[in-house]
Amino acid sequence: MNLLQGTLDVLILxxxxxxxxxGLGVSRxxxxxxxxxFQVKPGSLFPxxxxxxxxxxxxxxxxxxxNSRRAxxxxxxxxxxxxxxxxxxxxxxxxxxxxxxxxxx
Amino acid sequence: MPLGSRILALWRNLxxxxxxxxxxxxxxxxxxxxxxxxxxxxGADPRMARREAxxxxxxxxxxxxxxxxxxxxxxxxxxxxxxxxxxxxxxRNPALTIxxxxxxxxxxxxxxxxxxxxxxxxxxxxxxRDSERLVDLSETRKARGIDQASxxxxxxxxxxxxxxxxxxxxxxxxxEFNLTGAGxxxxxxxxxxxAGFFRTLGVSPAIGxxxxxxxxxxxxxxxxxxxxxxxxxxxxxxxxxxVGKTLRLNDHLCTVIGVLPAGEPWLDRQxxxxxxxxxxxxxxxxxxxxxxxxxRGVSADAAxxxxxxxxxxxxxxxxxxxxxxxFRLDSSSTWVASDNTRRALWVLMGAVTFLLLIACLNxxxxxxxxxxxxxxxxxxxxxxxxxxxxxxxxxxxxxVLLSAFGAVLGVGIAYGAVRMxxxxxxxxxxxLLEAGLNxxxxxxxxxxxxxxxxxxxxxxxxxxxxxGIAATLRDGDRQAGSRRQGRLRAxxxxxxxxxxxxxxxxxGLLIRSFTQLMSVDRGFHTEGRVVFSVSMPGGYWQKxxxxxxxDRFFERLAATPGVIAAGAVSHRPVEGGDVGMGIDAVSVxxxxxxxxxxxxxxxxxxxxxxxxxxxxxxxxxxxxxxxVWKERGEPEPLRHVVIxxxxxxxxFPKEDAVGKHVVLWKGQGGMDAEVVGVAGDSRERGLxxxxxxxxxxxxGRNALTGEFVVYTRGNPLALAPTVRSIVARLxxxxxxxxxxxxxxxxxxxxxxxxxxxxxxxxxxxxxxxLATAGIYGVLSYSMIRRTSEIGLRVAxxxxxxxxxxxxxxxxxxxxxxGLALGAVGAWSLSRYFTTLLFGIxxxxxxxxxxxxxxxLATAxxxxxxxxxxAMHTDPAAALRIE
Numbered sequence: 009m010n011l012l013q014g015t016l017d018v019l020i021l022x023x024x025x026x027x028x029x030x031g032l033g034v035s036r037x038x039x040x041x042x043x044x045x046f047q048v049k050p051g052s053l054f055p056x057x058x059x060x061x062x063x064x065x066x067x068x069x070x071x072x073x074x075n076s077r078r079a080x081x082x083x084x085x086x087x088x089x090x091x092x093x094x095x096x097x098x099x100x101x102x103x104x105x106x107x108x109x110x111x112x113x
Numbered sequence: 114m115p116l117g118s119r120i121l122a123l124w125r126n127l128x129x130x131x132x133x134x135x136x137x138x139x140x141x142x143x144x145x146x147x148x149x150x151x152x153x154x155x156g157a158d159p160r161m162a163r164r165e166a167x168x169x170x171x172x173x174x175x176x177x178x179x180x181x182x183x184x185x186x187x188x189x190x191x192x193x194x195x196x197x198x199x200x201x202x203x204x205r206n207p208a209l210t211i212x213x214x215x216x217x218x219x220x221x222x223x224x225x226x227x228x229x230x231x232x233x234x235x236x237x238x239x240x241x242r243d244s245e246r247l248v249d250l251s252e253t254r255k256a257r258g259i260d261q262a263s264x265x266x267x268x269x270x271x272x273x274x275x276x277x278x279x280x281x282x283x284x285x286x287x288x289e290f291n292l293t294g295a296g297x298x299x300x301x302x303x304x305x306x307x308a309g310f311f312r313t314l315g316v317s318p319a320i321g322x323x324x325x326x327x328x329x330x331x332x333x334x335x336x337x338x339x340x341x342x343x344x345x346x347x348x349x350x351x352x353x354x355x356v357g358k359t360l361r362l363n364d365h366l367c368t369v370i371g372v373l374p375a376g377e378p379w380l381d382r383q384x385x386x387x388x389x390x391x392x393x394x395x396x397x398x399x400x401x402x403x404x405x406x407x408x409r410g411v412s413a414d415a416a417x418x419x420x421x422x423x424x425x426x427x428x429x430x431x432x433x434x435x436x437x438x439x440f441r442l443d444s445s446s447t448w449v450a451s452d453n454t455r456r457a458l459w460v461l462m463g464a465v466t467f468l469l470l471i472a473c474l475n476x477x478x479x480x481x482x483x484x485x486x487x488x489x490x491x492x493x494x495x496x497x498x499x500x501x502x503x504x505x506x507x508x509x510x511x512x513v514l515l516s517a518f519g520a521v522l523g524v525g526i527a528y529g530a531v532r533m534x535x536x537x538x539x540x541x542x543x544x545l546l547e548a549g550l551n552x553x554x555x556x557x558x559x560x561x562x563x564x565x566x567x568x569x570x571x572x573x574x575x576x577x578x579x580x581g582i583a584a585t586l587r588d589g590d591r592q593a594g595s596r597r598q599g600r601l602r603a604x605x606x607x608x609x610x611x612x613x614x615x616x617x618x619x620x621g622l623l624i625r626s627f628t629q630l631m632s633v634d635r636g637f638h639t640e641g642r643v644v645f646s647v648s649m650p651g652g653y654w655q656k657x658x659x660x661x662x663x664d665r666f667f668e669r670l671a672a673t674p675g676v677i678a679a680g681a682v683s684h685r686p687v688e689g690g691d692v693g694m695g696i697d698a699v700s701v702x703x704x705x706x707x708x709x710x711x712x713x714x715x716x717x718x719x720x721x722x723x724x725x726x727x728x729x730x731x732x733x734x735x736x737x738x739x740x741v742w743k744e745r746g747e748p749e750p751l752r753h754v755v756i757x758x759x760x761x762x763x764x765f766p767k768e769d770a771v772g773k774h775v776v777l778w779k780g781q782g783g784m785d786a787e788v789v790g791v792a793g794d795s796r797e798r799g800l801x802x803x804x805x806x807x808x809x810x811x812x813g814r815n816a817l818t819g820e821f822v823v824y825t826r827g828n829p830l831a832l833a834p835t836v837r838s839i840v841a842r843l844x845x846x847x848x849x850x851x852x853x854x855x856x857x858x859x860x861x862x863x864x865x866x867x868x869x870x871x872x873x874x875x876x877x878x879x880x881x882x883l884a885t886a887g888i889y890g891v892l893s894y895s896m897i898r899r900t901s902e903i904g905l906r907v908a909x910x911x912x913x914x915x916x917x918x919x920x921x922x923x924x925x926x927x928x929x930x931g932l933a934l935g936a937v938g939a940w941s942l943s944r945y946f947t948t949l950l951f952g953i954x955x956x957x958x959x960x961x962x963x964x965x966x967x968x969l970a971t972a973x974x975x976x977x978x979x980x981x982x983a984m985h986t987d988p989a990a991a992l993r994i995e
Contacts, residue, residue, distance in 0.1 A: 031140065032147045050144060051176050054137075059183040064118030073143075075150045080140045087118075 016048065016056050018099060021065065021084065021092040028083035030073060031057060057082060065091045122185040133184075137177055145170050192506075199510040209483060210515070212886075213476045217519025217569075219879055220472030221561060222526030224465040225550070227872075228557045229531055231458050233548035234450050240376040242315025243406075247445035248413065250282070250403040250420070256437040257695075257707060264403045267396035268427060268435065272403070273307075275423045278416035280408045283310035284401040290384065291650055293846050294361035300648060300850035301344070301362070301383040308387050311339075313406045314379060321356040321371025329389030337387065338367040342375035344383035362386070363650035364846075377544045378448045379404075396434040397781050398692070404445075417442050434781065449543045457869050457949055463942075464619060464876045467612045469565060471883045474605045474612075476569040478887055480512055481602055482894050505574045512570030513563070520562035524550065527558075541865030572601060602891045603927040606884075610928050613884040614935020614968060615942065616877035621960035622946055622953065623870035629952030630863060636795025636804060637686060638725025641677070642855035643829035644685065647840055647847050648819040659817040662844055667719065669839045675825045675832070680720030681818035684712075685851075686797045687862045689820065695779035696756075696808060698764050708779040709763045711756070711806035712798070715740070715816045721755075721809075723822040724855075727793030729758055731771035734789070740813035741777060741784055752777070752786035753811060760806040761791045777808065799862050801951055822855065829854045869949070881968070885975045892924035893979035903983050904991025913984040920983045924976035932965055 023029065023037045034057070035048045060066045065088035073079040084092070125133055145166050152162035170176075181187060203210040241247055250272070252262045264272075264284060273282045288303040308329045317323060324337060338360060340349070349355045359366045362384070373380050407416055420440035427435040450458070491504060531548055539545060550558075647666075653659030663681065670679040684691045691712035701708075720726075721733045739750040754777070761770035770788045777784045794804035812818050825832050833852045840849050853861075860867075896903070903916060943955035953960075 030147070031144050032151075050141070050170050051179055054141070054176055055179045055183045058137075058180050062119065062122035062183075062185050073147060075147065077143055077146050077150070078139070079143045079147065080136075 014095075016046075016052060017060060018092070018095045019046065020053075020056060020060065021088055021095065024066065024082055024084045025089065025092055028071075028081045030071075030079040030081050032079075034082070060088070064088075119185055126184050126186045127189070134177075137180060138173075141170070141173050141176060192510075195507055195510050196514070199507075199514050202511060203514060206483065209479055213479055213515045214518045214522060216472045216475050216883060216886075217516050217565060218522035218526060220465075220469040221516075221520050221523030221558065221565065222530065223523075223876060223879070224469050224561055225524055225527035225554065225558050226530045226534075227458075227461045227465045229527065229548045229550060229554045230534075230542060230545065231462055232551070232554055232557075233545065234458055234543045235455060236553070237544065237547065239378075239445060239448065240316070240374070240380070241445075244315075244445050246280075246407045246409075247314065248405050248407060248416070249443040249445060249447060250405050251441045251443075252399065253439040253441050254437050255439055257710070259710070261441055263399040264401040265396050265399055265434070266394040266401060268438070269401050269403055270390055270394055271427060272420065272423055272440070275426070276405075276416075276419055278408060278411045278419040279405040281309045281313045282403060282405040283307045283313040284403050285310060285379065286401045287382075288386070289648055290362040290386075291648065291846060291848055292360060292362055293364070297841070298846050298848035300646070300848040303362075303384045303386060304382040305386050305388045308389065310379075310385075310404070311373070313404055315406070316374060316376075316380065318371035319374040320353055321369070323371060324387040329387045336365070336367055337370045338362065339385040340369060340372045341381060341383050341385070342373055343381065345372045348383075360384075364652060377547070396431060397778075405442075413442055413444075436780070453948055454541065454543060454865070456945070457865065460619065460945065460949065461869065461872060464616055464873055467616050468876050468880050468883075469561065470568075471609050471612050471880050471887075473565050473569040474609045475883050475887050476512065476515060476565075477572040478602055478605050478890060480569065480573040481598060481605075482890065508574040509567060509570035512573070513566030516562050516566035516569065519565070520558055524555070524558050539864050539868050540861055542868065572605065599895055602894075606887050606891050606927040607931040607934065609884040609887045610931025610968060610972070611934035611938060613877070613880040614932060614964060615939050616873070616880045617964040617967065618935075618939040618943070618960060619946070620870070620873040620877035621964050622943070622950060622955065622957060623866070623873050625953050625957060625960055626950040627863070627866050627870045630800050630866060633796070633800055633952065635800065635859075636726065636793050637797065637855075639855035639859055641825050641827070641829050642723065642725070643823050643825065643832050643836075643852065644820065644855050644858050645823075645833070645836060645852040646685065646820050646850050648850070649817055649847065654815060654817060657814040660812075660814045662847070663717065663812070663817070665843055666839065667717070669843070670823060670836075673832070673835055673839075675827060676823060677826065678719050678722035678824040679821065680723035680823075681717040681812065681821050682720050682724075683715035683812075683816075683818045683820065685820040685858070686724060686795075686822070686855075687799050687858050690798065691805070691807075694777055694808065695781060696760070696764065696775055696777055697779050699774040699776055699785060708776075709760060709806055711760050711808050713777075713808040713810055714797070715810045715812050715818050717812045717818055720818075720822060721792065723824045724795075725824070726795055729791045729793055730761075730769060731755075731788070731790035733792070734809060734811045738789075738811035740816035741786060741810050742815050744815055752784060753789045754786045755790040755792050755809040756788055757792055757805065757807040757809075758794045759804060760808065761788070763806065800859065801863075801866075866951070881971060884968075885971050888924060888928060888972050889975040889978065891927075892920070892976055893982070895923065896920060896979045896983045899983075900986060900991045903986045904988040907986055908988035908992065916986070917980045917984045920980035921973065921976045924979065925972060928968070928972040928976075932968060935968075936961065936965070 019038050019042070020034055023034055023041065029037065031050070031053055035050075035053055038046050038048050057066065057068075061068055061082070065085060066082045067085050068080050068082050070078060071081045148166035148169060149159075149162050152165050153159060157165065181190075238244060239247070250264070252264055252268060253260055254262065266284075269282075269284045276282065284307045286305050288305045290301050290303050292299045292301050306324075308324045308326045311317065311323050318339065319342060321339075324339065328337060340355065345351060345355065355369050356371060357368065359368050361367075367386065373385070405416075407413070417440075420442060424435075424438045424440050428438050491508070494504060494507070528550055531550070534542075535546055535548070649659045649662065653662065667679055667681075670676055691714055693710050693712050695708040696711050697706070697708040716734065718734050718736055718738075721728065734753065734755055738753040741750065741752045741754070743749055754775070756764075756770060756775075764770065764775060765773055770791050773788050775786055775788060777786050792807075792809065795807070796802060796804050797807065798805045810816065821836075823829070823832060823836070830852070833849075836852070837849050840847055906916065939961070940956065946955045
């Protein structure tokens, strides 16, 4: 299933709010939390990660993975936490509006 | 902090590009590696795991490209790429590039030169604190038609003490001194100022101190002096130690107390001496420039009312001198440039704008011609999905690049040109020395560079194929849009011709006006004459010392080989200005009659011949004629004067003036004198002023003259060393200064007019050149496109002359349109010219005709060559091209 624009960002923020993670981890966790609905390809994952890092919502550092490989870990910044809160609220509003719109018609 | 992290990212992306890229590489590799690990753990064998991981990751290059697109500054990156591409494009077309840059550089160079002069003269603020509170004051005698006059000393002191509107009022009068005791005697120009003068301006000395209010004694004989900044540098090497040293000025020892900062106006004299109040100050002689600083919260109108109150009081208290007195208050903004200078600078500004527009049109034309070849490239880009905005940017990039190079070169040209103008010391342009490439002017240059770039790219950008991509791609260069483009290019030519017409008319009018000015009947003669000044300080006026010097000096001059006549005058002709007096016939009894106002000059008998004045009636003054001023202890002198023709006609309309008696200084004391001669009118106040009404008064012991005119055979300036050595031998304390040929004196006086005419001539010459190039380019391009058609015509039997007619006709059509448009434009703009012209009307038929003919002839020439080539088209070769 294709992701709506902006959906991916919010999912990434949500996933990273729990703990710092590397790219593959993010991808796997999203698949897991959405019950396999969203399979994030690296072609959209990396641009999104980098964009949010440049926006100051994420920060990154090199660390060691479970299999002792060098991997780049992303974590949420303060600004990222605020952003997640804003976007969560927004999503709640949108989905409520959509739901009511689709039900009534 | 989002902005902070953005800026950081931008910096990283631009400056640490390699690190960022390596980081991304490694990140993607590690992603792949972890994916591989995952597959192996799930049980795949290593080779399969690797294959699957690669497949699932997808192309690393694409991922990287996607990431690059979201990076901050990605747009900058792509602009950079386009810039490089445009740059390569320009390098592939060196002829177009060089031509375009040269045209724009000329236009922008000219604009920058004029802008820097304009800024220094008109826009740059006065170098004074709160200059909006500074005002200029002058006296008026409305009843006598005198709208603006200097102050008299006594009236100044009265205004200073009686006003309630000013923080301070100060006076300034021109003066000069002989500096002796340090090398050869030297004349320095000076100003005498009241103690508060610089405080009024809000200026403090650069080093040392200002004059204090209590050290100013009555009169001018004080012991302190302030130096002007330029003089301090040129004469004393800018030494700070000068403060406290003494200078011998007119044989008075004066202590230097300070040096003023550089600047104009008011601060550009060589030395300043203070003067203070004296109870017996003169109330008759208008000699003082007066400035005032309005007290806080006092409006100009309130101050005017206050001054009116003082004027009424003065008129009652001193009916003899101050009858009908009034005061005038003007803003300090009038100090820098007169109305005419302002107007001339605006005209020049308009002229460079036109020139720049012509350059823009020409570059647009060039780019359009090339744009045809480019339409294919643009069509390909459109087909590949480039948006319209992006295409416009792409096309504009080139013209902006051209204009950027043009601007750099133009600013270089401007730098040199401004330096050159400064070195020529052209008179009449205010604050020329302060003109330069300051931030304001450079900002203007950047602004015009961008505007020029956009303007000249506009036409090519609008020409981009919108629909019809397929046609463009199929037909290539030849057909698509060419008709529309031909029309557009013809319109550009029309614009160029019209603008050139405007410039040429402007230049033509100024040149005509200048030649009129130079050939006007001057009344005096300059050939073979040298002018110099030897000024004698106050001591020479006592006991006949000065007259004795003059007698011996004239004696030596007369004995010098080559000298035909030598004379002296109190006010240097043309440059000097003069002082006035009321004068009328003794017999006039009508109290209502306004006495004529005439300038007076004290002259030696030799002056008339030396200056080449005509004698119309009676005789010139002679050695036996005495000064009109009575000497202490002597009886009233028998007064003899010579008057100029116009003045004679004004006072004695019906009779011969010779032998009649007149009242000199009528209304200001009055003296009886007999007219012994009538001299021809002369423009002693400058060529552009009407001939002056003049009274020539005899020189003598108490009427010394400091300006000399000597008429010699041969080169007048060759006499200078002889004059210097004669004066040095007679009196080493007297400096010989301002030695110039009379012709040069006249030339200096018309320098502003010459400057305007020359500059406008240069600009219009450039405009003509550009327009010619434009006409030629458009026509020859269109002829190349029509080669096959012309070939066909020739093959079908069209004669060479008919081909030529057709070609020239096509080329001339936009030119004729431009001429009509230009004539209308010039006609509507010419009224702004009226005050700048001398002796001709702004709608001078001759100028318009010559300009139209010149443009027509040049255009015909430009059309002839493409026509000639078309005429000699070989039909066989032409048809084979298709």
